[in-house]
Amino acid sequence: MNQITLTDSDRQFFYDNGYLVVSCAPLIQDQFLINQLKSQFEKCFRGQFSTGIYPDEWHWRAGISNPGVVREICNAWKSDNVIRSVVLSPEIGSLGGQLYPHWTRVRVAQDDVIWKVPQSTVKGHIGYHVDSAYISRQFEAPETELKTKAIKELSERYNGHDFSTGSDSITVWIALDDADEENGVLEYVERSHLLFGMRNTTKSFGVLSESDEFAEAHKKIKDMLNFHTDAENPDEEKERFVAALNEVINKNKNSLSMDSLMSIVKPQVPAGFCLIHHQNMLHGSGANISMDRHRRALAVHLIDGDVKFVGAPTYIYGRYKLQGSVELRDEFFPVTWTRKE
Numbered sequence: 001m002n003q004i005t006l007t008d009s010d011r012q013f014f015y016d017n018g019y020l021v022v023s024c025a026p027l028i029q030d031q032f033l034i035n036q037l038k039s040q041f042e043k044c045f046r047g048q049f050s051t052g053i054y055p056d057e058w059h060w061r062a063g064i065s066n067p068g069v070v071r072e073i074c075n076a077w078k079s080d081n082v083i084r085s086v087v088l089s090p091e092i093g094s095l096g097g098q099l100y101p102h103w104t105r106v107r108v109a110q111d112d113v114i115w116k117v118p119q120s121t122v123k124g125h126i127g128y129h130v131d132s133a134y135i136s137r138q139f140e141a142p143e144t145e146l147k148t149k150a151i152k153e154l155s156e157r158y159n160g161h162d163f164s165t166g167s168d169s170i171t172v173w174i175a176l177d178d179a180d181e182e183n184g185v186l187e188y189v190e191r192s193h194l195l196f197g198m199r200n201t202t203k204s205f206g207v208l209s210e211s212d213e214f215a216e217a218h219k220k221i222k223d224m225l226n227f228h229t230d231a232e233n234p235d236e237e238k239e240r241f242v243a244a245l246n247e248v249i250n251k252n253k254n255s256l257s258m259d260s261l262m263s264i265v266k267p268q269v270p271a272g273f274c275l276i277h278h279q280n281m282l283h284g285s286g287a288n289i290s291m292d293r294h295r296r297a298l299a300v301h302l303i304d305g306d307v308k309f310v311g312a313p314t315y316i317y318g319r320y321k322l323q324g325s326v327e328l329r330d331e332f333f334p335v336t337w338t339r340k341e
């Protein structure tokens, strides 16, 4: 694993645009490790879990599932030690600490093993969604003097961005095959993180729901958000979604701090390199339409290591909340990086 040092301009780009293509160096430079991960992916989807522990979610099974469907396993780090060595690495954890100085330590909330085989069908798409809908709203960060001070300093330094909400988690997405539009790279709706405040809500749009007009316009588009999309033509659905979003922005530009409309970005990511995105960033991906190129990726969702459970977390995470306590157990949400100073 490579220790990546983010620059000031990397941070500025991330805060402004909601994502970052880390192009200075690969996060995983060792081709042997990349190949090992691919081999363990294959074993996991066959149900061969080297630690003997089942993952939290297992969405594709060899010999049973439709071959073209996106293969996904969540929290494979519990099930396989090679995957664990990467997911729990301090090199990944440090990326959270570098982006958010108000995090004194970093925990892994969840990993995501994702595999799209060549010539995947319409089921090879992942619909637009924001990760905070699944992750951040399970937790809340305590307000401490230290955090408040760090957030204020960060806001003063970076164009007055508001870090007081929406800064509890990030996602690091590592390509294990060269990824681009053809094989269904992760795609972003640029700067959408500025609009999609999801704190303590399910699919409501916190920032935009300040007026009835916003609420109504959002009702129109919010049902389009779905990780497991059933759309017949998902690409068209995504374009419709962004057009509807731009309509809302256009109508309300006087009350929004947005100076331009949204567009879709599909970066090229060589194997071993990573993308990082904001918890409120709209993202998804297209099918793998290449004839022979696989598209495997490992995503790691990091959270502020000091967060506590909300009172009533939902099913997946709620299984790890102990009765009468809001503390996160290290065994389930390991701390992978701690600030030194």
Ligand SMILES: [Fe+2]
Pocket (backbone or CB within 6 Å): 129, 130, 131, 283
């Ligand atoms: Fe996601």
